[in-house]
Amino acid sequence: DAGVTQSPTHLIKTRGQHVTLRCSPISGHKSVSWYQQVLGQGPQFIFQYYEKEERGRGNFPDRFSARQFPNYSSELNVNALLLGDSALYLCASSWTLGQPQHFGDGTRLSIL
Amino acid sequence: QQQVKQSPQSLIVQKGGISIINCAYENTAFDYFPWYQQFPGKGPALLIAIRPDVSEKKEGRFTISFNKSAKQFSLHIMDSQPGDSATYFCAARAGGSEKLVFGKGTKLTVNP
Numbered sequence: 001d002a003g004v005t006q007s008p009t010h011l012i013k014t015r016g017q018h019v020t021l022r023c024s025p026i027s028g029h030k031s032v033s034w035y036q037q038v039l040g041q042g043p044q045f046i047f048q049y050y051e052k053e054e055r056g057r058g059n060f061p062d063r064f065s066a067r068q069f070p071n072y073s074s075e076l077n078v079n080a081l082l083l084g085d086s087a088l089y090l091c092a093s094s095w096t097l098g099q100p101q102h103f104g105d106g107t108r109l110s111i112l
Numbered sequence: 113q114q115q116v117k118q119s120p121q122s123l124i125v126q127k128g129g130i131s132i133i134n135c136a137y138e139n140t141a142f143d144y145f146p147w148y149q150q151f152p153g154k155g156p157a158l159l160i161a162i163r164p165d166v167s168e169k170k171e172g173r174f175t176i177s178f179n180k181s182a183k184q185f186s187l188h189i190m191d192s193q194p195g196d197s198a199t200y201f202c203a204a205r206a207g208g209s210e211k212l213v214f215g216k217g218t219k220l221t222v223n224p
Contacts, residue, residue, distance in 0.1 A: 004155075033210055042118075042201050042214030043156065056211050090155050097210060100146065103155035 004104035021076045025093030032074040037088040118215025131189040135202035142204040192222045
């Protein structure tokens with residue numbers, strides 16, 4: 001069975017640009033969460049969506065937004081990119097609330 | 113504010129030895145404590161998890177020990193193998209929330 005899939009795997013952008021990252025959860029999973037992992041640190045929670053509704057938001061600026069589609073896939077959008085946004089962006093899915101989260105391999109975003 | 117403190121930052125163990133990684137938390141609302149294993153270029157993979165109603169959970173060579181009164185939990189890897197060389201993250205989640213709070217990680221190296 002396919003795990004959590006994320007695209008693209010790598011992305012290079014310049015400051016001020018906008019980026020969209022995509023995530024397909026494990027089949028049957030309805031909850032999707034997004035995390036940011038800076039090099040050498042643990043993942044930091046950004047958003048969580050369940051049944052297309054935002055259920056949690058971490059301490060990130062309004063430049064970060066996300067949504068979940070009827071097929072439970074999700075997009076993370078980041079506007080006005082800053083150098084500090086360079087990180088590995090991870091998507092995790094679980095079949096419902098309160099269940100273990102399984103991560104994809106992430107999108108490596110580099111800001112020049 | 114770091115809610116989950118993980119130590120050591122790095123650990124070197126000989127093949128066949130026991131690897132021990134410790135975590136401490138502050139938030140008494142946490143009720144789910146997973147451990148993740150991350151290889152370079154990959155996302156975190158769920159290894160084992162525990163809830164505070166038990167003091168120990170074992171899965172193969174991996175054991176979680178949990179001390180609710182001390183607000184500490186640890187991962188023990190028995191018979192450590194070179195293939196176990198990776199970064200390990202402890203995490204915690206409060207009831208009713210999907211947000212995982214991660215430690216900063218421990219880089220484990222198992223020498224052959």
